[in-house]
Amino acid sequence: MPFKHGITLTEISTGARTLTAVSTAILGLVATAPDADADAFPLDRPVLVTDIETAIGKAGLAGTLARSLRAIADQTRPVLVVVRVAEGADDAATASNVIGTTTAEGTKTGMQALLAAQAQLGVKPKILGAPGLETQAITAALAVIAKKLRGFVYARALGATITEASAYRANFSERELMLLMPDFLAWDTATSANVTSYAAARAMGLRALIDEQTGPHKTLSNVAVSGVVGLTQDIHWDIEDMASDAGVLNAAQVTALIRSDSGFRFWGNRTCADDPLFVFESTVRVAQLLADTVARGMVWAMDKDLTPSLARDIVETVNGFFLDLKTSGVILGAKAWFDETDNPVDSLKAGKLRIDYDYAVPPPLEDLGFNQRITDSYFADFASQLSQAG
Numbered sequence: 001m002p003f004k005h006g007i008t009l010t011e012i013s014t015g016a017r018t019l020t021a022v023s024t025a026i027l028g029l030v031a032t033a034p035d036a037d038a039d040a041f042p043l044d045r046p047v048l049v050t051d052i053e054t055a056i057g058k059a060g061l062a063g064t065l066a067r068s069l070r071a072i073a074d075q076t077r078p079v080l081v082v083v084r085v086a087e088g089a090d091d092a093a094t095a096s097n098v099i100g101t102t103t104a105e106g107t108k109t110g111m112q113a114l115l116a117a118q119a120q121l122g123v124k125p126k127i128l129g130a131p132g133l134e135t136q137a138i139t140a141a142l143a144v145i146a147k148k149l150r151g152f153v154y155a156r157a158l159g160a161t162i163t164e165a166s167a168y169r170a171n172f173s174e175r176e177l178m179l180l181m182p183d184f185l186a187w188d189t190a191t192s193a194n195v196t197s198y199a200a201a202r203a204m205g206l207r208a209l210i211d212e213q214t215g216p217h218k219t220l221s222n223v224a225v226s227g228v229v230g231l232t233q234d235i236h237w238d239i240e241d242m243a244s245d246a247g248v249l250n251a252a253q254v255t256a257l258i259r260s261d262s263g264f265r266f267w268g269n270r271t272c273a274d275d276p277l278f279v280f281e282s283t284v285r286v287a288q289l290l291a292d293t294v295a296r297g298m299v300w301a302m303d304k305d306l307t308p309s310l311a312r313d314i315v316e317t318v319n320g321f322f323l324d325l326k327t328s329g330v331i332l333g334a335k336a337w338f339d340e341t342d343n344p345v346d347s348l349k350a351g352k353l354r355i356d357y358d359y360a361v362p363p364p365l366e367d368l369g370f371n372q373r374i375t376d377s378y379f380a381d382f383a384s385q386l387s388q389a390g
Contacts, residue, residue, distance in 0.1 A: 016316035028125025035060030074227030075205030131198030166252035175273035182233035334359035
């Protein structure tokens, strides 16, 4: 060992890290706007919007962009990724433009451009919608994008009647999708009249607000919607009557728009999932939060020497994140652990490590019951009560 007369400082970089939860409140909006500022909103390119009021001023009046941005801005001031698409010669052509493709040069168009947002803009949209443009094909395609982004889609349930909207729900099985019926009405300053305000746009804005103020574990349901004056269709709602319009829609996993005693609200917690573990919007979005945060937060561990101390650091890092989520009420509990049976010697020698974890998300209180009884027991001490009163 070489001679040294002095001090040696060795920096130790082992130990657990702190995981920072990924943002769940970034919106991905696909819209048309033929008279928008082309520099601010180039066609088929993802654009980062941090000042929504300025964006409204550059969105023009035609198409769905300005109206969608206003509906979102009425709820909150989120970060958005906007993809403007061209209106086609007919509805079918417009739908193709909205869905988009990947060109021979590798450029993504339409909603596919949302997949390029992280590479181009450094953000990953999580709350997705194409308000006012919904067709079955567009909603189905957007749900595919949501799977790739671990995002969530809000879309109009198509149909003129409750029966038609309920039947429309049967076309989907994605846990990343919530269907809504009908749309809202809101005052439009350009026409000085009440106009249709897309339910999906209001849902996107409200979802971002709830994520910021409470968290992804609170569903969209039973939270006041700002900036609306009515519904485009009469929806009967009675909290005690499951045979009401809203009750029938909820039974079909469609979220209803209602007017309660305290304003307009979304009423419904259900996704279009065919897996009973993910029927609630909150469960899906918390699962996405966990998956993204754990995966992206472990980059520091990749390519380090696979030692028992590294495995322990990984487990402790994940469990520290779970403790923070439990403390804030996002989850009921969660635990990560090293399972020896899932990590045979040959796998460890090959540089492969597997960590297990489980978790539980608090479900929304969807069904509350009371037992009301009438009794004569309170008459038993009638005389004593009378004397006390005197």
